[in-house]
Amino acid sequence: MRQRPIPRRTPGNLPSDLSGFVGRGGELAELARLLESSRLVTVTGAGGVGKTRLVLAAARAAADAAAGAVPGAAGRAEPGEPGDPVQERYCDGVWLAELASVRDPALLELALAEALGLSDQTTRPPRTVLAEHLAERRLLLVLDGFEQLVEETADLVRDLLRRCPGLRVLAAGRRPLTLDGELSWPLAPLDPEDSLALLIERAAAADPAFALTERNRADLAELCARLDGLPLALELAAGRLRTLSAAQVLSRLEDRFALLTGGSRGALPRHRALRTAIGWSHELCTAAERLLWARLSVFAGQFDLDAAEYVCAGPDLPVDSVLDLVGELLGQSLLVREETAAGVRYRMLETVRIYGAGWLESLGDAGRLRRRHRDWYMGLATWCELDWFSPRQEEVAALVEAELPNLRLALECCLDEPDELHLGQYLAGTLWFYWAGCGRLTEGRHWLDRTLEGAGRAQAPDAEHEYESSRLKALWVLGYVAALQGDSVASMSALYECRDGAARSGNPVAGAYAVHRMGCLALISDDMVRAGELLGSALGRYREAGELNSNVLMCQVELAMAMAFQGDLAGALSLCEEVRDICEERGERWTKAYALYVLAYAALDAGGTAEARRLLTECVAINHRFRDLVGLVLAVELLALVTVSEGHPAEAAVLQGAAEPMWDGVGMRLFGSGYFNAPRLMCQERAGELLGAERYASCARHGRTLPVEELVERALRGPEPAPAAPGPLPRPRGAADRPLARTGVKSRKPAGSPEGEPAG
Numbered sequence: 001m002r003q004r005p006i007p008r009r010t011p012g013n014l015p016s017d018l019s020g021f022v023g024r025g026g027e028l029a030e031l032a033r034l035l036e037s038s039r040l041v042t043v044t045g046a047g048g049v050g051k052t053r054l055v056l057a058a059a060r061a062a063a064d065a066a067a068g069a070v071p072g073a074a075g076r077a078e079p080g081e082p083g084d085p086v087q088e089r090y091c092d093g094v095w096l097a098e099l100a101s102v103r104d105p106a107l108l109e110l111a112l113a114e115a116l117g118l119s120d121q122t123t124r125p126p127r128t129v130l131a132e133h134l135a136e137r138r139l140l141l142v143l144d145g146f147e148q149l150v151e152e153t154a155d156l157v158r159d160l161l162r163r164c165p166g167l168r169v170l171a172a173g174r175r176p177l178t179l180d181g182e183l184s185w186p187l188a189p190l191d192p193e194d195s196l197a198l199l200i201e202r203a204a205a206a207d208p209a210f211a212l213t214e215r216n217r218a219d220l221a222e223l224c225a226r227l228d229g230l231p232l233a234l235e236l237a238a239g240r241l242r243t244l245s246a247a248q249v250l251s252r253l254e255d256r257f258a259l260l261t262g263g264s265r266g267a268l269p270r271h272r273a274l275r276t277a278i279g280w281s282h283e284l285c286t287a288a289e290r291l292l293w294a295r296l297s298v299f300a301g302q303f304d305l306d307a308a309e310y311v312c313a314g315p316d317l318p319v320d321s322v323l324d325l326v327g328e329l330l331g332q333s334l335l336v337r338e339e340t341a342a343g344v345r346y347r348m349l350e351t352v353r354i355y356g357a358g359w360l361e362s363l364g365d366a367g368r369l370r371r372r373h374r375d376w377y378m379g380l381a382t383w384c385e386l387d388w389f390s391p392r393q394e395e396v397a398a399l400v401e402a403e404l405p406n407l408r409l410a411l412e413c414c415l416d417e418p419d420e421l422h423l424g425q426y427l428a429g430t431l432w433f434y435w436a437g438c439g440r441l442t443e444g445r446h447w448l449d450r451t452l453e454g455a456g457r458a459q460a461p462d463a464e465h466e467y468e469s470s471r472l473k474a475l476w477v478l479g480y481v482a483a484l485q486g487d488s489v490a491s492m493s494a495l496y497e498c499r500d501g502a503a504r505s506g507n508p509v510a511g512a513y514a515v516h517r518m519g520c521l522a523l524i525s526d527d528m529v530r531a532g533e534l535l536g537s538a539l540g541r542y543r544e545a546g547e548l549n550s551n552v553l554m555c556q557v558e559l560a561m562a563m564a565f566q567g568d569l570a571g572a573l574s575l576c577e578e579v580r581d582i583c584e585e586r587g588e589r590w591t592k593a594y595a596l597y598v599l600a601y602a603a604l605d606a607g608g609t610a611e612a613r614r615l616l617t618e619c620v621a622i623n624h625r626f627r628d629l630v631g632l633v634l635a636v637e638l639l640a641l642v643t644v645s646e647g648h649p650a651e652a653a654v655l656q657g658a659a660e661p662m663w664d665g666v667g668m669r670l671f672g673s674g675y676f677n678a679p680r681l682m683c684q685e686r687a688g689e690l691l692g693a694e695r696y697a698s699c700a701r702h703g704r705t706l707p708v709e710e711l712v713e714r715a716l717r718g719p720e721p722a723p724a725a726p727g728p729l730p731r732p733r734g735a736a737d738r739p740l741a742r743t744g745v746k747s748r749k750p751a752g753s754p755e756g757e758p759a760g
Contacts, residue, residue, distance in 0.1 A: 023191075028058055045174070096144065103408070123482075302338065311372050374423070445485065472498050476498045536559060569605060604642055637659050656683060
């Protein structure tokens with residue numbers, strides 16, 4: 001009897017449904033049918049009609065159906081196997097891209113890549129990265145909130161559908177994308193039965209004492225009818241049932257219905273009903289609640305209480321009143337409270353936010369609030385940069401991740417005002433730790449290029465000195481980011497400009513950072529002599545300036561790498577042990593991971609495979625936690641060599657295969673460096689001899705199919721104990737017989753480095 005396969009978890013990022021989905025059974029079935037016949041289905045309708053909730057419910061149903069797929073050798077359902085077609089169609093998962101907070105068209109593709117869990121840090125166009133990732137996959141992509149970028153979204157979706165035959169798209173918007181092959185399905189409001197069920201469930205959630213009775217049934221049914229069965233309108237009304245009876249809610253709505261339609265007589269009834277519900281909620285708010293509602297509309301996505309108090313408080317809205325007012329808006333379903341990795345945060349539904357933004361514009365206060373919002377997030381970035389070098393490093397990473405939509409908005413605000421470009425340069429430069437340490441090189445490059453492109457457009461000569469430090473910081477961060485992306489020409493250009501500008505303006509700290517990153521570029525370009533000179537010079541400059549942070553410690557680690565690659569393992573060990581001690585004392589983990597990499601390199605060279613594995617396991621865990629793809633893939637490469645040295649050549653080949661697609665996201669494999677590539681060549685040679693070419697290739701192919709999460713879990717778990725060998729294994733020959741520290745290549749000058757350029 002054939003055993004029934006164990007269901008697996010479908011890949012994806014769909015959020016949990018915390019409040020439950022009510023009704024829409026027929027619509028869900030119809031949506032599933034439409035997805036059978038079309039690769040692009042767009043659910044359209046007015047704001048508040050329930051498009052997002054419906055497509056998410058349909059997506060969860062598709063994910064549940066796909067969870068029973070039988071994984072093949074590549075981790076996917078094999079073509080031709082029996083099973084539900086839905087299982088095979090979505091065997092690579094169901095993924096949600098929420099685009100409402102994306103205002104800049106240049107960030108659309110990055111937002112989509114982020115939603116898919118891609119961490120590409122190269123200079124390749126994000127669209128190319130997306131297309132290559134999706135080309136061989138079968139998945140459902142859910143798009144929501146694209147109205148502000150409908151043309152750009154349509155162009156992207158058209159291109160991806162053409163190039164990725166296994167891709168299907170389910171979109172939710174107020175208008176269709178208008179593409180060939182698109183099935184546009186207008187969503188109607190809830191029917192009377194489902195409307196009443198939703199109203200009752202949400203009212204009971206707001207007030208457990210609420211119940212449907214014979215006395216209130218007629219009023220509740222009338223309320224549903226008056227609100228045309230719009231889910232958002234019903235949820236707003238349910239929030240009022242906590243303090244008013246159904247009859248009172250109905251009478252107040254009746255009194256204001258004509259006044260609050262706020263549109264032409266020819267407008268659709270559901271549009272009038274939605275504005276009625278939101279406008280009615282606005283009318284029932286106190287003056288202070290209305291003011292806070294309007295001011296909160298300047299936030300993009302989530303925000304926390306501290307931000308709300310700083311941005312929104314003023315003489316007419318005391319700071320100590322904001323907490324209570326937030327509670328009132330929550331109680332009226334105008335705000336949503338969410339638990340996140342960054343703590344408790346709040347979010348305003350997009351339709352509610354737009355209403356508040358219109359009110360803020362009418363008050364003539366939008367510009368001032370936007371600048372206040374920008375100032376808060378500049379302060380937040382400054383604090384986060386300082387706290388990066390502390391035990392709160394992981395909290396900082398989670399916080400910046402949560403605040404990214406607001407930080408983007410703050411950067412846009414700086415770019416909108418020519419006289420404030422220096423603020424944008426400062427903000428983009430201050431976020432270096434996020435761009436480089438948390439897998440955001442491409443986005444960091446976008447903002448750094450934009451803020452530096454406009455440098456000096458409208459800056460007065462007498463303000464040049466004031467703005468210079470911000471520009472220099474943006475330059476060295478650009479040089480750092482470009483170097484990690486493999487763009488040596490752009491990196492050198494920015495770093496030389498920074499170094500020369502620092503010398504002219506008397507800024508020794510900026511000069512130290514420029515020299516440091518020149519040394520980093522020399523390191524990955526295999527010019528170890530020059531790397532040692534530049535990195536040593538930078539360390540001296542840092543000490544003279546009294547600078548100590550993660551960057552300074554990273555400079556010490558990079559100097560240790562240059563020493564190790566030249567055979568000075570004792571010197572490298574001494575430097576990295578000092579870095580590890582400082583990191584443990586300060587609670588710093590990101591730089592510590594790179595120090596552990598060098599320590600593991602030295603341990604392996606000395607024959608200490610167990611110690612090397614212990615160090616690399618911690619290194620992998622840290623880098624994965626911070627989404628640092630560069631550090632993670634370097635650790636995996638070295639761990640593969642450890643694994644084959646322990647007698648597990650098949651597992652080593654799997655790890656080497658898994659590293660290959662990760663390098664695609666970083667850039668040139670192992671930076672094109674002979675020194676960084678030596679462990680890989682040694683592992684490949686030894687594993688190939690032990691396994692044979694055919695089995696090695698098979699194991700590597702399997703590794704290439706592993707998702708990063710599964711790879712990390714596998715690396716942390718370690719290989720299974722190997723069965724006893726029937727006889728002694730053949731001793732491998734070649735690179736694997738030579739000490740690691742002496743398997744590099746001759747030094748060469750980094751690309752873009754002029755002949756005779758002085759080290760400092």
